[in-house]
Amino acid sequence: QVHLVESGGGLVQPGGSLRLSCSASGNVYSFNAPAWYRQAPGKQRELVASIARGPNPNYTDSVKGRFTISSDNARNAAYLQMNSLRPEDTAVYYCNADIGTLNGDQIHVLNIWGQGTQVTVAS
DSSP states (O other): OEEEEEEOOEEEOTTOOEEEEEEEEESOSEEEEEEEEEEOTTSOOEEEEEOOSSSSOEEOGGGTTTEEEEEEGGGTEEEEEEOSOOGGGOEEEEEEEEEEEEETTEEEEEEEEOOOEEEEEOO
16 A cells, blocks of 8 residues: 655744645655645645656646755655645645556556645744
8 A cells, every 4th residue: 555644734933834734655656756746625735746757837826936846756755845824724735646566567657645634824
């Protein structure tokens, strides 16, 4: 089995910073296309940032210039540095990635979600 575990959420004042981490564990052969989503109460889950298989990350407009996504494939991990946080950034943040698992001589790629970590921005 493969799991994604997020950490780093919490309560922060407006203007503050948080760094979210996401780590894959289990039968991990490869770790690709990590992305961060968020879901605020009463709203649909939205894509915040992603690293597709190309060189440049993608960000939703509301976080451009404030959030930075990065990954460390050797550690099967991804990160989201969040600066200048606003109350409207309050949400549960989810990590998502394409994880390859080795089963005998075959590689199976699974799209895996983490359990989510709460980020609350309030004074």
